[in-house]
Amino acid sequence: MIVRFGFVAMSLLLENASPSRTMTYATLSKLDDREAGIRKLERIAEENLQSTLRILKHSKAHEIAMYRFSSKLIPLATHEGVAPWNPYEALAPAFREVGGFAKEKGIRVSFHPDHFCVFSTPRPEVLQNSEKDLIHHVRMLELMNLDETAKNNIHMGGAYGDKVVASERFIEQFSRLSPTYKHRVTLENDDKTFNVKETLAAAEIVGVPMVLDIHHHAVNPGDILEDELIEALWPRIDHTWQIERIRLGLADISQLPPKIHASSPKSLSDPRGHADFVEAEPLLHFLRGAARTTSYLDCMLEAKSKDAALLQLMKDMKELEQNGQGVRVIDGGTIEVTPL
DNA sequence: ACCTGTCAAGTCTGG
DNA sequence: CCAGACTTGACAGGT
Numbered sequence: 231m232i233v234r235f236g237f238v239a240m241s242l243l244l245e246n247a248s249p250s251r252t253m254t255y256a257t258l259s260k261l262d263d264r265e266a267g268i269r270k271l272e273r274i275a276e277e278n279l280q281s282t283l284r285i286l287k288h289s290k291a292h293e294i295a296m297y298r299f300s301s302k303l304i305p306l307a308t309h310e311g312v313a314p315w316n317p318y319e320a321l322a323p324a325f326r327e328v329g330g331f332a333k334e335k336g337i338r339v340s341f342h343p344d345h346f347c348v349f350s351t352p353r354p355e356v357l358q359n360s361e362k363d364l365i366h367h368v369r370m371l372e373l374m375n376l377d378e379t380a381k382n383n384i385h386m387g388g389a390y391g392d393k394v395v396a397s398e399r400f401i402e403q404f405s406r407l408s409p410t411y412k413h414r415v416t417l418e419n420d421d422k423t424f425n426v427k428e429t430l431a432a433a434e435i436v437g438v439p440m441v442l443d444i445h446h447h448a449v450n451p452g453d454i455l456e457d458e459l460i461e462a463l464w465p466r467i468d469h470t471w472q473i474e475r476i477r478l479g480l481a482d483i484s485q486l487p488p489k490i491h492a493s494s495p496k497s498l499s500d501p502r503g504h505a506d507f508v509e510a511e512p513l514l515h516f517l518r519g520a521a522r523t524t525s526y527l528d529c530m531l532e533a534k535s536k537d538a539a540l541l542q543l544m545k546d547m548k549e550l551e552q553n554g555q556g557v558r559v560i561d562g563g564t565i566e567v568t569p570l
Numbered sequence: 571a572c573c574t575g576t577c578a579a580g581t582c583t584g585g
Numbered sequence: 586c587c588a589g590a591c592t593t594g595a596c597a598g599g600t
Binding site for chain 2: 586587588589590591594595596597598599600
């Protein structure tokens with residue numbers, strides 16, 4: 231099985247390349263010249279997109295073929311107080327350049343709208359803001375000229391005292407979205423509420439691919455047995471991606487491989503927290519299990535040390551290769567693992 | 571140059 | 586019913 235690694239949002243190796251610079255609404259409100267404030271927001275967004283392009287070029291230089299954009303590229307993008315500001319028009323060329331580079335260099339990209347995007351919510355205003363947020367993220371992918379293989383990864387949301395009811399509400403409310411938005415989404419199991427089995431069931435029903443987070447699974451396994459994940463659930467998760475490839479007319483798995491998230495617990499006292507780096511051995515163990523049924527997979531690292539963690543992981547994989555642990559390093563961001 | 575409290579948004583817990 | 590925790594990078598305002 232081929233495995234490509236990616237990292238999230240920012241680089242620790244590049245200087246002055248934050249893709250998430252912002253301005254608070256309080257500061258904007260204090261300005262006398264509102265127009266100047268809006269132009270400042272646009273300039274910050276331009277800089278965030280320039281930083282994003284730098285990060286993509288840096289990734290390419292290190293042979294890293296997967297990256298998740300910052301969700302904060304445009305400051306205050308969906309804030310009510312800046313309406314009817316339309317930031318997209320002015321930023322279109324910058325978005326096109328970013329998307330064009332990713333496509334040309336074969337870098338798989340995505341967004342991860344954060345925890346304000348909750349389709350299980352019982353509150354109509356929260357649902358409306360969730361839709362607004364999703365539409366915003368889809369808009370950015372469209373401006374980048376990226377097809378439906380570029381996704382927004384989200385969680386199901388809260389349980390509100392009854393997980394079954396919340397799950398049904400998620401399915402109901404998510405299904406109401408138009409296909410344009412639905413087909414831009416992947417669903418990920420979370421670390422507190424919806425475990426792998428529950429998330430997979432919902433993903434299958436609404437017809438979107440599922441992203442497996444193996445760290446979230448470790449801290450929120452539900453009643454899933456030791457071997458059940460790899461033997462029973464992983465093939466079903468894999469299948470959600472196969473269905474999506476068929477829908478998109480993609481013949482080869484490398485055009486849209488299943489995706490997982492990997493990170494290591496911060497500490498024994500804070501197992502849900504993300505550590506600076508990712509432990510190679512337990513990750514390799516999982517990957518070799520998945521390799522029994524899957525030939526290609528993308529693995530997003532969610533470590534505090536971002537790209538530095540990815541480089542370190544590749545070094546550690548090289549060492550495991552030399553110890554004959556069933557892994558071969560192919561390039562700076564790709565390995566091949568042999569099935570267990 | 572560096573430190574600390576705050577930031578648009580949601581949900582859960584405990585009082 | 587409400588305050589605080591959760592979690593995270595960056596601002597904003599101060600020294």
